[in-house]
Amino acid sequence: MSRKRLLLVFALSTILVLSGCSAVDPASNPIDPNNGFWDRYFVFPISFLLDWFAELTGGQYGLAILFVTIIIRLLVLPLTLKQYKSSKAMQLLQPQMQEIRKKFKDNPQKQQEETMKLFTANGVNPLAGCFPLLVQMPILIALYNAIMRNGHIREHTFLGMQLGEPNVWVLPILAAITTYLQYKVMPQQPNAQMQSLMLIFPVLIFVMAMQFPSALALYWVYGNIFTIIQSYFIYGDLRKGASSTRGVQ
Structure with missing residues (x-):
């Protein structure tokens, strides 16, 4: 399966799973660490x-989400570094x-x-960039449960937005823009599929953010802002290398 298809499957699966979760009445299913x-191991620790x-932070769940986001992204960092090594190897190839x-x-x-043989011979995994996303899928579902089944979070208002209700425009637009920007700051491979993914995935995120x-x-x-900052430092040498390669061509 190509990286593009895998990312689309990830997005669509998240939509389906979280949509299914929304059918459950949160009040009838409180968070219980002894409930399986x-x-x-997922919902209670995040909650x-x-x-x-x-x-x-004085009852600010919006800031609490920021700190939890940083913790989650730091936990995924080893996979991100593996993605970096794979990207660097791809550039050399x-x-x-x-x-x-x-x-x-x-x-x-x-x-x-022949391309797959080349990857295998050099120990390159073209799907390495998908691993951080796949790992985050159960975390997203657990976070959804932690929000909807915790009355304090569900009813809290942050910057005029009730965290348990969808925000129709502002957050979906910000989510889509930052999703697009995080692809832009990463080194781009000369691949038409990846270029189209840069347009498709932000739209999917926009639609998902309007519903959840x-x-x-x-x-x-x-998370997107964290990734943009992280990518600037991690992929800086790859972007310079890619620019010099295009200059030679």
Whole structure:
């Protein structure tokens, strides 16, 4: 499965799963750490952290979500660094990949086979960039549960937005823009599919953010900003390398 398709599956799966969650009455299903594996190890810890940080910040759950977002992104950082190594290796392989495209330009299947052989021989995983997103899917679902099943968070208002209710325009637009920007700051491969993904995925995020609680959209905005800053420092040398390569061509 290509990276584009995998990311689309991730987005659509998140929409379906969270939409299913919204059908459950939160009041009838309070968070209980003794209520199975999911509540004990996913929902309760996130809810506890949100309550704890809110208490530290004078009851501001919007700021609590920021701190929890930073913690989650730091936990995913090892996978992000693995993605960085894969991106760097992909950049070094660009000349050989271009040769394969030229050599087998009339045979897409052979072109794909030879490209995969090149990746395997050099220990490169083209799907490494998807791992952080896939890891975050259960976290997103747990965060949704922690918000909707915790009355303090669900009813809290932050910057005029009730965190348990959707925000129709502001947060969805911010989520879409920051999603687009986080793709822009990453080193781009000369791949038409990835270019189209830069346009499709922000639209999906916009639609999702319009449907889900403001707290979840706020998490996306915070997470995207974190990724933009992180990418600026991690991928700086790759962007310079890509620019110099284009200059030589």
